[in-house]
Amino acid sequence: MRSARILLAAVTSVAVVSLSACGIGGSGDSGSQSTANDGPVTGDVTGTISFETWNLKAKYSDYFTGLIKQFEQQHPGAKVNWLDQPADGYADKLSADASADSLPDVINLSPDFAYPLYKKKLLLDLDKAAPDAAKDYLPNAWQGNVMPGQKDNYAFPWYLNTGPYFYNKKLFTDGGLDPNKPPTTYDELAQQGLTLAKNTNGAFAMLGQTPQIEDLGLYGVDLMDPAGTKFTFNSAKGVKLVELYKSMYDAKALLPEALSATYTGSGKKFLAQQVAISSGSAYDLQTFRTDAPSLYANVGITAPMTNTGHANMYVQGLSVAAHSKNKATAIAFGRFVTNAQNQMAFAKIVTVFPSTAGTLNDPFFTQDDGTDIGRVRVASAKQLANGINYTPVQLSDQMKTVLRNELANAMLGKSTPQQALDNAVNQCNQLLGH
Known part of the structure; x- marks a missing residue:
């Protein structure tokens, strides 16, 4: 997310x-x-x-x-x-x-x-x-x-x-999901996303964003070695998260245009009721009230998905x-x-x-x-009481672009999830001077 x-x-x-x-x-x-x-x-x-x-x-x-x-x-x-x-x-x-x-x-x-x-x-x-x-x-x-x-x-x-997550209760219902039980882990997100995609035949998607570095951290992946000198997110656990997203992408539970370089972001797609869940802030909720009353009437608020028990801070x-x-x-x-x-x-x-x-x-x-x-x-x-700042301070904007591009290749089947993460880790470590 x-x-x-x-x-x-x-x-x-x-x-x-x-x-x-x-x-x-x-x-x-x-x-x-x-x-x-x-x-x-x-x-x-x-x-x-x-x-x-x-x-x-x-x-x-x-x-x-x-x-x-x-x-x-x-x-x-x-x-x-x-x-x-x-x-x-x-x-x-x-x-x-x-x-x-x-x-x-x-x-x-x-x-x-x-x-x-x-x-x-x-x-x-x-x-x-x-x-x-x-x-x-x-x-x-x-x-x-x-x-x-x-x-x-x-x-x-x-x-x-920290960002709460918003979800569209009507889209959850239309997709055969319980509107009172949004996902709490990434595994639940994938399970619910596949159910929604099966029941809607791609009429709308569960989510509109490929994973970012914070998602890997929230999933429980060790992003760097203990000394903070090398990136290590190409582990088996990291691969599992990318595989979950790949399964959603193939089933149309992940919006295909999220891979585009000109993509405007999942927030706008959530506002347009094209995706069922997205992160946001209080300012987004005010925007829903004024710009999308039908969405505002069905918005639920939930904590971010995390497999670690700690939100991103x-x-x-x-x-x-x-x-x-x-x-x-x-x-x-x-x-x-x-x-x-x-x-x-x-x-x-x-x-x-x-x-x-x-x-x-x-x-x-x-x-x-x-x-x-x-x-x-x-x-x-x-x-925030037990939140964690997951994003490594060494991660530059150039490295974020590398990760985004490699994950897009994985979604498109141009590389396996393992190859995509290996490529991203190697390029990021080279940028660190290794």
């Missing part, structure tokens, strides 16, 4: 570009600072720091302006300069700053954006610099910012998200530049922005979820208020 990055990007249409392809430079040690990761950072919270976000100023200026003002009032000797970059070109801007050794003090990064900066030793190891911080956050959110093969974290967890964080001249202030501000009170306030104006320990137990996340956003919020919050 499609598991697109459903973060604040769903609100701001953030373009996701892999930094690993941007030629990030930087010496990793300018010589102007003491060793960046040698222990706890101490000192007065004073001096000027820069704080960079990603396409947030247009809609959330009041929130961040107030947040900065409050921090500066609590620390009279500190000043925060807020920098907000547009979605387009954010990766290039980070790359240029990294090459010039001029990264902002506090930087809004997702784990895949943090990875190439971490490799160049441009980010502060927060497990060492702020050893008392981890307890304030959900363990899985803290772990989501731990780099491959490491035990240490390179970002304070900020907001989280999307993570954003705040990293601290290793060469910040005011590390104590940068750390204090990063923790301030991501504390429980401020994350809760942010979650109430944006459809995201806090990463702080215990906050998801608040009634705001456990009690349905009857609204569309409320329905999805409660359903999603349940998934």
Whole structure:
């Protein structure tokens, strides 16, 4: 199933570009600072720091302006300069700053954006610099910012998200399925998909997307070796998942046009009631209400399919530049922005979820208020308590394209599922330098 990055990007249409392809430079040690990761950072919270976000100023200026003002009032000797970059070109801007050794003090990064900066030793190891911080956050959110093969974290967890799945109860009924029992595992998805296809003779499909890397993780496939140095998703379990999708494709339970390079995505096909199940967000539910009332009347909400018992979790964080001249202030501000009170306030104006320990137990996340956003919020919050960020931070956009193309070959019978995954793994490992 499609598991697109459903973060604040769903609100701001953030373009996701892999930094690993941007030629990030930087010496990793300018010589102007003491060793960046040698222990706890101490000192007065004073001096000027820069704080960079990603396409947030247009809609959330009041929130961040107030947040900065409050921090500066609590620390009279500190000043925060807020920098907000547009979605387009954010990766290039980070790359240029990294090459010039001029990264902002506090930087809004997702784990895949943090990875190439971490490799160049441009980010502060927060497990060492702020050893008392981890307890304030959900363990899985803290772990989501731990780099491959490491035990240490390179970002304070900020907001989280996860995608519920929508299904069309009428199409389930028309396909001979129980509208009150949507699939909970990929094996159930395939079984129900084949039943639906048999009963409808291709009038509509069960789903409209070939598997992505998250699906392999949700199925229980080991995506990389323990050290995070090589991709390993061409295992027997990975092959089994591709075989399930192949069986659905052959039976027309998987929309054939999903293999097209110009495909518009399963979300639009779900809106057009051409597929019976698709991932989405609260904003999709609002769209169904206004643009497809007949669909909205029959929409069910369910947790994502998973064979591991853990939903997919999307993570954003705040990293601290290793060469910040005011590390104590940068750390204090990063923790301030991501504390429980401020994350809760942010979650109430944006459809995201806090990463702080215990906050998801608040009634705001456990009690349905009857609204569309409320329905999805409660359903999603349940998934985040033990969610996992399955997507390897090493996976570039080029590698995603490789996987998509090889899986299309498997669906079309141009290669076996094993050959397709072998080809994808080999090409991805070559791109990693192996």
